[in-house]
Amino acid sequence: MQVNRSLCQILGYPAEELKRLTFQQITHPDDLSLDLQHANRLLAGEIDTYTFEKRYFRKDGEIVWARLTVSLVRDGNQEPLYFIAQIIDISELKQSEQVNRRLMERITLANEAGGIGVWEWNLLTGEMLWDKRMYALFGLAPHESPSYDLWIHLLHPADREYAALTVQQAIELRSAFHMEYRVVDDQGHRWVRTQANRLLSKEGRIERMLGICQDITPLRNLNEALFQEKERMAITLDSIGEAVISTDKEMRVAFMNPVAEKMSGWSQEQAAGQPLSELLHITQGRNGPEVESLLLCQLPPEKVTPGLAEDLVLHSPDGGHMDIHYSITPLRSEAGLEQGAVMVIQDVSESRKLMKRLSYSALHDTLTRLPNRASFELQLKRLLFDAAEHQHQHVLVFIDLDKFKAVNDSAGHAAGDALLRELSDLMQHPLRSSDFLARLGGDEFALLMPDCDIAQAHNVVQRIVAAVNDYRFQWLGRLYQVGASAGVTQISAENYQSSDVLSQADIACYNAKRSGRGRLVVYEQHRLPLSGNHQGMDAAMIDALQIELPAWAVAPPKTPQAAFIWLLEVQLLTADGLLLDETLLRNNLPDETLRRRLDNNILEAFFRHDVQRLNNKGIPVILPLNAQVLSDAAFVQQLCQRFVAAGLSSSGCGFAFPAASVLSQGDQLYAALLQLRQCGCRIVLQHFGRNLDAFNLLSDEVVDYLVLAPELVANVHNNLMDEMLLTIIQGQATQRNISVLAGPVSVPALLSTLANLDVNGVWGSAVAERQPLRSLAEDHIFAIR
Secondary structure: OOOOHHHHHHHOOOHHHHHOOOHHHHEOHHHHHHHHHHHHHHHOOOOOEEEEEEEEEOOOOOEEEEEEEEEEEEOOOOOEEEEEEEEEEOHHHHHHHHHHHHHHHHHHHHHHHOOEEEEEEEOOOOOEEEOHHHHHHHOOOOOOOOOHHHHHHHEOHHHHHHHHHHHHHHHHHOOOEEEEEEEEEOOEEEEEEEEEEEEEOOOOOEEEEEEEEEEOHHHHHHHHHHHHHHHHHHHHHHHOOOEEEEEOOOOEEEEEOHHHHHHHOOOHHHHOOOEHHHHOEEEEOOOOOEOOOHHHHOOOOOOEOOOOOOOEEEEOOOOOEEEEEEEEEEEEOOOOOEEEEEEEEEEOHHHHHHHHHHHHHHHEOOOOOOEOHHHHHHHHHHHHHHHHHHOOOEEEEEEEEEOHHHHHHHHOHHHHHHHHHHHHHHHHOOOOOOOEEEEEEOOEEEEEEOOOOHHHHHHHHHHHHHHHHHOEEEEOOEEEEOEEEEEEEEEEOOEOOHHHHHHHHHHHHHHHHHOOOOOEEEOOHHHOOOOOOHHHOOHHHHHHOEEEOOEEEEEOOOOOOOOOEEEEOOEEEOOOOOEEOHHHHHHHOOOHHHHHHHHHHHHHHHHHOOHHHHHHOOOOEEEEOOHHHHHOHHHHHHHHHHHHHOOOOOOOOEEEEEHHHHHHHOHHHHHHHHHHHHOOOEEEEEEEOOOHHHHHHOOOOOOOEEEEOHHHHOOHHHOHHHHHHHHHHHHHHHHOOOEEEEOOOOOOHHHHHHHHOOOOEEOOOOOOOOEOHHHHHHOOOOOOO
């Protein structure tokens, strides 16, 4: 048997499983006999093909209707070879037929229920003639003869006088009549509508009356239900918190509920018939321009709803105002003719206040009220664009607090929070109104100084550093002293790449700490071996670089002492100890050979630094590598061989790659990652950001860990939006059996939040300080001090 994908989808079976079944096993028993009869006739040559509708069983037990067309293929001797069956899913068609059949049944029953009886009354003889429907309407037995008196007797007692008077007036006035009344029956009563006209003689007298009777009980019940529904709707409209205004085709007010009266300042009586555009005064913002009234003047062709971001304000005649959101929906008849519109207005004053608070929270640090990392990134982007487009100069500064952790650990989190607030205020004193100080997280701050050169910035930042160094923090009777280290770099038309200026400020700040703390360092390109003629870089200069691999312990947030893996960093230093930025270095190397030499040197440092002793002690480490190495099949093969030769296949060790680089190349790097996994390497993707679509490209076949981007972690303990995003990321990763790591965590308060979010591991100074790779091998089995 051969099956195609469409049949597998119709029946819900995998192809291999479906091939093992016979058509008898998947055919409904009631259809099997007819199917076999047709098949036998086809085999006997009585027919060439057959088509009929039959039912199949899906794998999940559900029944699916299909149109089956079968033909038989024979060989040259007319011997049967195989059947060809075309199966078309007609379940929806069958369902439509069933719906239509039920609809016709309902229409038929409705017609019978609303059947019309015909009668004739000869006023000269008093004789009445009724058809069968009349007998049924009035519950008359077949042997009984109808008469006027009998008809009056069959009516509800309360309606008899009204009916007799109506007939008498019609006779006297020689006119037609129409009336509705109740007929008593076994169920109580039914409503009947009677219409009649008169037939006059030549003399102008009424001789006969011809009429019809129709059971209108359902209609009367419907009218009563509609009346009650209208009453309920009126009560509802009076009770809801939204303003509802209905208009005619000319957009003139036809109805307003009490809330609309209160919001607009107009009563129903005052507003009735008035143009909607003259009653409602809506502006963009409290003191902004008036909203274009065209929508309030003309009937819209479809529902109109302004964007939620529009700051719309409704003003009332007495000077009141409120934030609103509204929609206008056209009303049309069953034939599609325009009848008017309904406008619904919501008072969103409170929700808009909440949105503003959330927006502020998204861009500000809750503790210090300073702009946060997200706000800093937006401002940095603006200044970088300004530098590139208008050749303006700006300054970027990174400021790290020195010895802050000691205060936090000894005096407690409350003291640490109070110190951060006081220092935040202190650092703002020397700044201009245009300067932008942000807290990036923990004890890290960033300063953007628009339209400023290095000399001006140096004076200001030096005052900030000196002020922090001289500050004495008092807490519960004790004095504490901290310091600040700052790294400064210039943003200009020649230096406006985000990654470059961030790296420069970070390197300068690191060198400030390395050279003694409590000072500032200006990033100076000419001091690095990357300046001038980059083509002069050679293998000797690459080999002369010192490579250090400090390690961060990663532990569960609930038990931060139980480290289960260590994340390494790659630090490149010149002979005099100056830290270089690896990304800048790679970008300035003249050819791929030197870049690969640098990769080999990093691997050499990794395997040389006591990796075997780490393995023996059960200390798994993760080495970060450039994602470009994954495109080199020979390099990946060599890396696997060396990893296995070092005995690391079952050690838990592995390699980390930038998430953005790996995900952007997708399938191209999949084979390389899979090859590393098959060698026993753990695979880590670093700096995983806000792109949730990336989960469509992730698989536990090639990825073990995701390391969150630092900006997602820094403020998650006091930022609801970041917390929601991390919850989504953690949930998606868990579904794919991928662990999530977060850091750097420098504030212990973050640990509780990350634990509640079920993050698998955290790293940073709140867990353990960074330490050299060599000390891990020389220290105890667990290297956290």
